[in-house]
Amino acid sequence: MNWIQTLVDAIGLGSVYALVAIGLALIFGVMRLVNFAHGELITAAGYTLVVAHALPVPVAIALAVLVAVVLAWLMERVAFRRLRNAQPATTLVATFAVAFALEAVWLIAFGARGESADLLSSLNEPAIQTGGVTIRWVTIAMLGVGGILLGATTLLLNRTKIGLQMRAAAADFRAARLLGVRADAVISAAFVISGVMAAAVAILLTAQQPLVTPTFGLEITILALVGIVVGGMDRLTTATMGGFAIGFLNSLLGNLLPSSERVYLPSAVFLIVIIVLLVRPVGLFAPRGASTAERL
Amino acid sequence: MSAAREKVLQLLPPLLLIVLIGLVGTTVSAGTKTEFTGVLVNIAIVIALYVFIGNSGVISFGQIAFVAIGAFAAGVMTIPSEVKPTLMPELFPFIANHSISSFESLILASLLGAFIAFVAGIALMRLNGLAAGIATFAVLEIVHNVLRFWEKIGPGAKSLALIPETTGLWEAVLGALFCAVIAFLYQHSRSGRLLRAAREDAPAARAIGVNIHLHRLFAFTLSGALAGLAGGLLVHQIGSITTEQVFLQLTFITLAMLVVGGMGSLWGAVVGGALVSFLNVYLLKLEAGASVGPIHIDLPNGSTLLIIGVVMASIVILRPQGITGSRELSPRRWLGRRRRGASTSPPPPVADAPKAG
Numbered sequence: 072m073n074w075i076q077t078l079v080d081a082i083g084l085g086s087v088y089a090l091v092a093i094g095l096a097l098i099f100g101v102m103r104l105v106n107f108a109h110g111e112l113i114t115a116a117g118y119t120l121v122v123a124h125a126l127p128v129p130v131a132i133a134l135a136v137l138v139a140v141v142l143a144w145l146m147e148r149v150a151f152r153r154l155r156n157a158q159p160a161t162t163l164v165a166t167f168a169v170a171f172a173l174e175a176v177w178l179i180a181f182g183a184r185g186e187s188a189d190l191l192s193s194l195n196e197p198a199i200q201t202g203g204v205t206i207r208w209v210t211i212a213m214l215g216v217g218g219i220l221l222g223a224t225t226l227l228l229n230r231t232k233i234g235l236q237m238r239a240a241a242a243d244f245r246a247a248r249l250l251g252v253r254a255d256a257v258i259s260a261a262f263v264i265s266g267v268m269a270a271a272v273a274i275l276l277t278a279q280q281p282l283v284t285p286t287f288g289l290e291i292t293i294l295a296l297v298g299i300v301v302g303g304m305d306r307l308t309t310a311t312m313g314g315f316a317i318g319f320l321n322s323l324l325g326n327l328l329p330s331s332e333r334v335y336l337p338s339a340v341f342l343i344v345i346i347v348l349l350v351r352p353v354g355l356f357a358p359r360g361a362s363t364a365e366r367l
Numbered sequence: 368m369s370a371a372r373e374k375v376l377q378l379l380p381p382l383l384l385i386v387l388i389g390l391v392g393t394t395v396s397a398g399t400k401t402e403f404t405g406v407l408v409n410i411a412i413v414i415a416l417y418v419f420i421g422n423s424g425v426i427s428f429g430q431i432a433f434v435a436i437g438a439f440a441a442g443v444m445t446i447p448s449e450v451k452p453t454l455m456p457e458l459f460p461f462i463a464n465h466s467i468s469s470f471e472s473l474i475l476a477s478l479l480g481a482f483i484a485f486v487a488g489i490a491l492m493r494l495n496g497l498a499a500g501i502a503t504f505a506v507l508e509i510v511h512n513v514l515r516f517w518e519k520i521g522p523g524a525k526s527l528a529l530i531p532e533t534t535g536l537w538e539a540v541l542g543a544l545f546c547a548v549i550a551f552l553y554q555h556s557r558s559g560r561l562l563r564a565a566r567e568d569a570p571a572a573r574a575i576g577v578n579i580h581l582h583r584l585f586a587f588t589l590s591g592a593l594a595g596l597a598g599g600l601l602v603h604q605i606g607s608i609t610t611e612q613v614f615l616q617l618t619f620i621t622l623a624m625l626v627v628g629g630m631g632s633l634w635g636a637v638v639g640g641a642l643v644s645f646l647n648v649y650l651l652k653l654e655a656g657a658s659v660g661p662i663h664i665d666l667p668n669g670s671t672l673l674i675i676g677v678v679m680a681s682i683v684i685l686r687p688q689g690i691t692g693s694r695e696l697s698p699r700r701w702l703g704r705r706r707r708g709a710s711t712s713p714p715p716p717v718a719d720a721p722k723a724g
Contacts, residue, residue, distance in 0.1 A: 105497060153684045159496060163426055164626050165683040171619050172676025178669030285669075293504070300501045334516040341505035341512075348502050349490055 075204050077326040083210035085319035086217030090272050091295035092314020093224055094265035096307050100241035101261045103159060104151060105296065107166040111173035112139045112146075112269035113276070113288030118181060120188035120273065121283050131190055136270040143266030144259060152258075170289065177285040185284035188277040195279065209278045216271055221311065224264065228307070233260050294321065294340075301347050303354020312356045317344075377695040378551045381637040382544060385410065388641060389540035400536055404604055406644040407539035411597035412617075413624045413640035414546040414633070419590035421630050422559055423583050424566035425495070428618055429503030432510035433484055433591040435613035437476030437598025439514055439521045442530045442608060445472045450529060457518035469533040473542075473599040480595020481588050483510075488587040492580050495569075507618065515610040526609045527602075534604035542600045546593050550633050553589055558582045616672075620647065623679040629689025634696045639689060643675065650674055 091109070098106045116135040123131035150169055154162045194209040228234040233256070239247040240257045248254050272291070277283065295314045302313015320343065325336050347355055385407065392403030416430050443455070448466045451458060467475065491502045515524050534542070553559045562582040565572035573579060602608050620643070628639020650671040653664045682689065 150680055150684060157683075157687055161683055161687045163497075163500065164622065165680055167619065168623065168676045168680035168683060170676075172673050172680060175669040175671075175673035175676060179667045179673065183668070297501050297505070300497055304497070335512060338509045338512040341508045344505050345490065345502050348494060348498050352494055352498050 073203055077323060079204065079206055079210060080326070081319045081322035083213040084322040085315040086213045087272055087275050088291065088295050088298060088318025088321075089311050089315040090217055090220060090268050090275075091291055092299045092302075092311050093221065093307065094268035094272075095292070095296060095314075096299055096304060096310035097224075097237075097261045097265055097268075099299075099304055099310070100307060101237055101244070102151070102155060102240075102258055103244075104154070104162050105159075105166060106151075106265070107163070107292065107296070108146060108170040108173060109265060109269060110288030110290070110292030111170055111177075112143050112266055113273045113291065114173070114177055114283070114285065115139055115142050115288075116270040116273035117188060117277055117283035117287045118177060118186070120190055120277050121181070121186040124188055124190045128190060132270075132274055135273060136267060139270040139273070140263050140266035143262040143269070147258060147262040152255075155254075174285050174289065181283075181285070183285060185282045185287075187281045188283050189281045191274065191278035192281055209275070212278065213275050216275060220268060220271055224307075227264070233257065237261060294318070297341075297344055301344055301355055303357035305354070305357065309354050309356040313354065316355070373697065374555055376698045377634075378548070379698055380696040381547045381551075381633050384637055384641060385540060385543045385547060389536055392536045401604075402648045404534060404536050404539045406641060406648065407536070407543045408534065408597060408600050408604055409621065409624065409644040410637055410640035411539075411543045411546045411600055412594065412621050413628070413636045414543070414550050415590050415593035415597050416621055416625050417630065417633060417636035418550050418553060418593060419583075419586045420625060421632065421636065422554055422562045422566065422586050425583070426500045427503040427587075427590075428500060428622075429487075429506040430590055430594050431613055431618040431621065432507040433480040433594035434598035434601065434617070435510055435514060435610065436483055437480045437595030438602040438608055438613055439527065439598075439610075440479045440595070441469075441472035441476040441599035442527045442602040443521050444475060445469055445531050445603070446527075446529050454527075454529065455518065455522050457523075458521075459519050462520065469531055469603055472603075473596055476595040476599030477592045478595070480598065481592035484591020484594075485584070485588040488584045488591075492583040492587060507614070511610055511614050524610070526607050528607035530602055530606050530608070532603060532606040534600045539600060539604065542596065546597065547633060547637065549589070549593060550636075553586070554633065558585050562586055620675065623675055627679060627682050627689055629691040629693035631688065631693030632691055632695045635689050635691040635693050638691055642690075643678075646678070647671060647675060 091113070094112075095106055095109050098104050098109070116139040119135040119138040120131055123134050126134070146169060150165065151162070154165055157165075194212055195207055197205045198208045198211055199206040226234075228238055236247065236252045236257050237260060239250070239252055240254070244254070247257075269288070273288070276287070276291070294317055298314040298317030299310035300313070302311070302316060303309035304313070317340070321336070321340055324339055325333065328336060328339065351357070388403060388407060388410075392400050392407075395403065412431075412434055415434070416427075419425070419430065420427055443458075443462060444465070444467050446454065446466065448464055451463045451466075455463070487506050491499065491506070494502050514521055517523070521527065554563070561572065561577045562579075565577050565579045565582065569579060598613065601613075621640075624639040624643040625636055626639070627643050628637070629635025650666065653666045654668055654670055656663070656665040658664070686692075
């Protein structure tokens with residue numbers, strides 16, 4: 072394995088983390104809610120792929136997207152809508168609780184050992200092989216899907232009415248409401264988009280490695296959440312870059328560390344996270360002069 | 368009644384509840400007694416969390432790291448040195464060749480918890496809000512990762528067994544009482560009051576010259592010491608431990624206890640710890656299968672987490688200040704000596720998060 076291969080893999084995984092980060096950052100943007108339960112949308116889509124693995128691939132994918140979107144919408148409707156005026160610490164704990172309750176549901180329904188969503192594993196075949204570098208289809212898919220969804224989100228935010236309203240709500244929620252932006256519609260839209268992102272992440276992850284366990288989405292969400300805080304969660308772009316960076320770093324360090332030390336990968340990543348937070352508490356990619364006051 | 372006596376009276380309900388759990392615990396069967404002991408150890412952990420989270424208003428996901436440090440330090444140091452080489456062949460010689468008594472191991476656990484919390488806190492306490500939450504979570508991840516794989520200081524991924532089971536019911540009562548008294552003394556100390564002021568309004572506190580970083584660091588270190596102590600109590604209660612037992616699930620469940628009780632008061636920490644612990648114990652029993660009267664209940668695995676998650680979410684949504692309203696229980700209120708006006712309009716509940724700044 073040479074360094075180009077390492078970079079290619081790291082960029083692929085970084086794109087997946089960027090997708091998780093977009094889902095989290097959209098929700099944080101419109102309602103200042105750190106959604107720990109986002110990972111459960113990914114897990115829900117993953118288990119849908121497990122259940123639907125015998126169906127034609129497009130149908131299974133459509134079902135996964137549908138389940139994640141409906142669950143996202145329900146989460147907001149049942150739990151988070153009541154928390155709009157709550158303290159940040161309260162909402163944080165509430166999403167944490169929802170995440171663990173849903174994780175328990177997966178545990179009850181599917182068991183702790185995990186189920187296989189063996190549906191797109193043909194994507195693991197190499198697509199391009201030159202000079203010792205192997206680029207697998209799944210890496211191309213990660214980059215492609217990541218790029219397309221990122222572009223689509225940007226277009227939606229900048230070119231549509233609901234996108235404009237979402238940006239207005241993110242900038243100043245109260246002022247936006249006063250100007251006639253319908254809060255419920257904007258927030259529901261944000262949750263629906265985050266559901267789509269979660270389903271895309273689940274599809275890409277199961278293509279790479281088909282085992283779905285109850286903590287399937289939680290782990291990547293925690294790391295992506297760390298990434299967007301490090302990147303700067305006030306802005307969608309800095310948050311997405313932060314998500315990409317942590318996925319990239321995780322993959323890169325995993326390959327660079329000598330194999331005897333590889334078990335300490337989480338320590339290395341989180342140590343870097345602490346250092347970055349200390350040096351740039353407003354976010355690594357936040358513009359110079361941004362203050363911490365507008366953050367949680 | 369003077370203000371000082373009023374304060375001391377506020378300490379009574381938490382202490383009495385702890386002693387009451389101990390007294391009831393002496394009347395039950397041996398198996399149930401172990402569960403009561405476990406509940407008291409949980410209360411000690413929740414009080415440790417409360418010392419930092421309750422007073423500073425900063426959510427920390429990292430305090431269980433100090434419980435883990437305390438548990439493994441106390442466990443590794445009390446296993447007889449004759450059996451250490453077979454259990455943990457890689458240990459550093461100075462750990463392998465020494466063994467201490469259980470009581471000494473609790474002191475060691477507290478000191479180590481305090482020391483590591485202090486070192487981590489010097490850097491982390493400068494952060495606010497979410498960045499602080501994420502950074503403390505990073506501490507938990509690092510401590511877990513190192514304990515799990517560094518076999519020179521402990522058992523690594525294996526279970527640490529053969530630890531003397533010296534935490535009985537009364538040791539747990541004493542431990543929880545000790546934590547409650549320390550927490551109470553801290554919250555009424557100068558540092559505790561300044562920290563609570565900063566929790567309510569950080570810019571205003573800073574403007575009158577409160578060094579928030581210093582007081583947060585002190586509370587974090589004290590919390591680390593109590594968490595280490597609670598970890599020591601825990602490991603001597605259960606006799607064997609793995610790193611997974613003091614990681615995400617314990618973080619979730621103890622945080623749930625604090626939130627359910629009300630994270631702004633010691634009374635809330637103790638009540639939440641007791642209620643959710645008992646709920647947890649009995650739900651786990653139902654998961655294993657138990658008969659309640661004529662009905663046999665056998666809940667599927669995971670139901671406990673589900674029910675506690677739903678309870679926690681409901682309380683956060685419907686009663687964000689917890690079931691105690693994040694207030695201390697003042698016996699005076701029970702004696703009916705409060706003015707009427709005051710009892711119909713209680714003071715506004717404390718905010719549970721720092722203002723940005």
